[in-house]
Amino acid sequence: MSQPFSIAIHGGAGTILRSQMDDTLRQEILDALEKSVRAGHQVLSKGGDALDAVVEAVKVMEDCPHFNAGRGSVLTHREIVEMDASVMHGKQCDAGAIAGVRHIKNPIALARDVMTKSDHVLLIGEGAEEFAFENGHAYTEQDYFVTDRRYDQLQSMKDKGLFALSEASYEEESPQYPDDKKFGTVGAVALDQQGNLAAATSTGGITNKKYGRVGDSALIGCGTYAENGNVAVSATGMGEYFIRKTVAGDVAARMRYLGESVSQASEQVIQGDLKAMGGEGGLIAMDQNGAVHFAMNSSGMYRACIDPDGIMSIKIYVDD
C-alpha cells in the first residue's frame, strides 16, 4: 500500500455573507479553489514533494485576481501592492520568507527559493527583489498586480478616512464587493508520499496599509509552520493578533506537548485567547496522517481539500 497523501488550501477567512454573494462570483471562486487544490494534488500524486505541492497550489491563487495575493493584491496607501509570503518544509524545519516585495509575480515561489537557494530565512524589500532577479524571477510591473476592484476599494477607504485598517474591519452596509470584509491571504498545507509535511502562505496584506507594515503571512511560527511527525499550518486573519499569539507555532506546540489532535489544537487556538483579543480569522492544519482541520472564528473561509482517499471538498461558509 502506498503512503497516504493529502492537500488542503484556503483563500482567506472573514465576514463572507450569502446575502452579498452573487452566483457568478461564487462559481468563479469555487472554480479557482478547485484549480488550486488540484494543482497541488497533482504534484503529490506523482510522488512530488509536499513543498512543491503547496507552492503550486498557492501560485494558482496568486495568479487569480479574486484573491488578495499576487495579482489582485490589495493596495497600500501609496496605491501600490507590497506582498509577503512564506514556506516551511517539515523534514528539517527549513523555511523561506519574503516581505514587502513589489515586482515578483509569484511571491510564494520566491519564498521557496529563499529556503532552497540562500542561507537565510527572511529577506525584505529591495534586497529580496535583488535576490529574486539573481535567481531567475522576472521583473513584473505593478500594472500586472493592480485590479480595478482593489483600486475602488482603496479609494472608498481613503474617502471614509479609514486608515491602516484591514479590509475585514471596514464596516459598510452594502459593500461594492461581496467579500470586501475578508482577509484575503491564501495558503496551503500538504502531506506527501515520503511523509513530509509542508505549509505555504501568501498575501497582499491589508488595504491602505502604510509604513511597510508586515503581517503574519511572512512570519514562521505565526502565519506558517510545518514539522514532520506533527503538523503543517497556514493561517489567515488579522495579522497583528496572529503574530502576538504565534498562531501557527502554538498549534504545533499544543500537538507536540499536550498530545492534542489537529482539530483540538486548531480549535483551542482559533476560538481561545486569539478570538477574545479580537483576532478574527482562521487556519488550515494537516497532521502526519493527512487529516485536515479547517478552523475559523469568522463567518466564512474559502477552503478546499483532497483527502487521503482522494475525495475533494470545496467550501465557503462556516456552516457549509
Add this chain to the structure above:
Amino acid sequence: MSQPFSIAIHGGAGTILRSQMDDTLRQEILDALEKSVRAGHQVLSKGGDALDAVVEAVKVMEDCPHFNAGRGSVLTHREIVEMDASVMHGKQCDAGAIAGVRHIKNPIALARDVMTKSDHVLLIGEGAEEFAFENGHAYTEQDYFVTDRRYDQLQSMKDKGLFALSEASYEEESPQYPDDKKFGTVGAVALDQQGNLAAATSTGGITNKKYGRVGDSALIGCGTYAENGNVAVSATGMGEYFIRKTVAGDVAARMRYLGESVSQASEQVIQGDLKAMGGEGGLIAMDQNGAVHFAMNSSGMYRACIDPDGIMSIKIYVDD
C-alpha cells in the same frame, strides 16, 4: 511586602575565548553591561513598567560601540548598517518590531513606539523610518553607527570571500578583535512590581549580509517573547536556526504546556534540536517570580542580572 522585581540582559553569545580577550576590553564590556542592567533596574525600582526597563537597558547597549546593535552594528555587504529590533509586553501579549532601518539611533525605542503608537506589530525598511520620523525620532546619519572595527571586519570578510556568513562562523586563528566570533545581538528581560513581564532584543544582524536579510531579533516568537504568568525571553545566536525552531516561543510553550521551569525549558530548547541543527547561541529567560536563567550552547555570552534580592552578577564565559 512589595512585589519582587528583577532584570537580566545579554550582549550576545558565541565563541568568546579568554586567550583572546585583553583586560582593557574586558573591563569596558563589564562596565557597559553593568551600566545597562542598572539603567533597567532603576526603572523597576521606581515602580516603572517592565517594558520601559528593558528598553532603557537595551538603549545603553545600542549606544555602546562594543555591541552589535545601534552604534557599532556590523556592516552589510554595501557597507551600511541595517538594524532590527523587537519588544513584547506580557500583559496582553502586545508587541512591536522593526526590521531593516538605517537611520534610527535607538531601534529598540522605535520598536516600542510601533507597539504603543501604531496598530501594527512589524514595520520594515523605509516605511518604518517614515513612521519613526512622524513619531519624533531624529534622522541619524550612517556615520554615527559605523565604527572602524566593523569596517575592518567587513573588509577582512570580503577579502576572504566570506559572504553572508555570520561573524561567528568566520574562522580565523588570530582574529583582530577578540570577540569577532560572537553574535552581537543585545537583549533584556524584566519583571516589574505590577507583575508584568517584558522582553526586548536589538541587533545589527550579520556582517556582510545581503538582500535585506532579517534574523530572529525582529521576530516575535523567535528572538523575543513575553507572556505574563509565564516567561519573558530574549535570544541571540544564528538567527536562521532560531527562526526555524521558534526559540523564544518554544521556551514559553514548554513552560505553559509541560509545566517546565524556566531553566528546564531554556536548556531543553538551547541544548536540543537547535544545537543539533547547528544553531549556536543562547538566550535569557525570566519567569513570573523574577527567577532568571541564562542558557547557551557556545563558549560565552555577555550577560548580567540584578535579581529580586537586589544582587547583581555580570558574566562573560560559560564557566564564569
